[in-house]
Amino acid sequence: MGEFLQQLINGIQIGSIYALIALGYTMVYGILRLINFAHADIFMVGAYMGFFLGPVMTKIFGSAFLPTIIAAMLVCGLLGFVMEKLAYRPLRYKSRLSALITALGVSMFLENFCSMPRVFSPAFLKFPDLIVARNIPIPGNLGLNVSNVLLLDVSVSVILMVLLFWFVNKTLIGKQMRAVSFDKATASLMGINIDVVISTAFIVGPALAGAGGILYGTTYGMLASPFLGTWPGIKAFIAAVLGGIGNIPGAVLGAYIMGISEAFATSVNSNLGYGIAFAILIGILLVRPSGLLGKFMPEKV
């Protein structure tokens, strides 16, 4: 029982980080129908921002976590904005697949540029302690291991998700975003500025990924190399597809399913833990071809 609960808790922790990344994938996909492969590398930049800005923020503000996460979100939002302007905008009305290949190119560029010695360096880095990790005693003798880092991960991602839901459902720009993702051509006829909406999606999504990067660094305490975004990125992307890509609650649901199943499978065999996500996804897509919460669109003649 204790083992079961422990894996469940671990899964929720990983799932929270995946959810923050998956939201960016699903927002961009919903609006542009583009799989933004470079999103994983923006997550990586966010994690490295924690490494570089964390000590600076400690000096300025005394406490490090909150200022660092906000700074990382700003940097990643800016990066997403610039990326869309330079790489994706010239291709917007051309073939969708060329935009995808460009996304792959941007991803390769970010990974290799950040690996250069003068930039982030390819070396293994220790993530600074933004908060002091402490174990929280749990009543009962189940042997549960709960730390304040875990609570922080879950609460930060839940707060950000609530903010995102409010942003998408209650603000004007959020309403415009939903209109554009529903039908781009009609939305632009209704006087919605598509450029502004797309730029917003490319700021908000990467900002969430940046926050996810800080949480990742705090949780694992190390940064392996600038290629570290690839696997969390692909897992988060699959989570977004699992929930029905383009659907924001779906991405969160998918991310938690992914995190929990991965935690359980990893406790059996580390190689299995890695593959389980893919098996689950194939199973679900074969039963529900548009994801758990996705709408099925029948093909029209």
Place this chain on the structure above:
Amino acid sequence: MTFIRTHRTVATVAAFVLVYVIIKTFSILPLAEGKPLINGYYLQLIALIGINIVMTVSLGMVNGFTGQFSIGHAGFMAVGAYTSAMITTVWLHVSVANPWVGYPVFILAILVGGLMAAGAGYLVGAPSLRLKGDYLAIVTLCANELIRTVIRVTEVLNGPRGLGGIPKFTNLEVIFVFTIVSVVLMRNYVFSSHGRSMKAIRDSEIAAEAMGINTTRQKVFVFAFSAFFAGVSGGVFAHLLQYIHPDNFSFVKSLEYLIYLYVGGSESISGAIIGPAIFTLLPELMRGLKDWRMVIYPLILILTMIFRTEGIMGLKEFSFILIPQRKRKEANT
């Protein structure tokens, strides 16, 4: 010239043989201070280009000509690589020292590898080709990673340690024969009536179905056919590098082939030949740039896509690939 113009298979073969003769000459003639211009390093690179060409052309059959979006091609390569390597290395223990036994076994092994990959392609394709667009892409990506996971946990295949000690059967001749035969087969398929139904499915699946094409069967067949060539390439790849590891065949590798394909031009066989040739050589030619090499490479890729969205070749084909309209003598009589 009339002969060449009407027998395009011969022309395609001739073009490749010409390239082979040039490379072979420069790898023998001692031009650079008593040593040949093309040394072992370049020969290895040329072999990789051959493998990449076959992988890309076979991916183009699914992605370019049939309009299905598969991004898990490296998984089928892994199936072929592991099957053939197990046959030659672990079960039959053949070696290069005895070529009269070795080569027939090697050829049989890569063909069996190809068939296994085609089987895997059928298993992946049959249930999932009813998914549309990006969802198919995700399923193929997942299938790729699942194949890799299965290899990692299977102790017989040496799991995460990788399989080593594979005899080096792949040489320049093997690479050229393999590339020529594969490219000609796929080219003839694309320009046959099956190829026309593939293109019909790409342009409008519903219209193709209304015209009497069995779209599901055609799609699954093309998928398995292309997986077969990926498997054979995997076998050749394993016997070139002599060591294979499950991580060689991750989805990152599949994305590499996707890049080659779309940079070359996805709806053109010539594009699928020129894309991998240029983009395999490019990082090696930029060795002098040191750290900047892999930074400039993606920039070239992005700029190519922005300024030539349809790929380097676009819809064009080299004249030695394309079949011209034959004169219809019957029409006159």
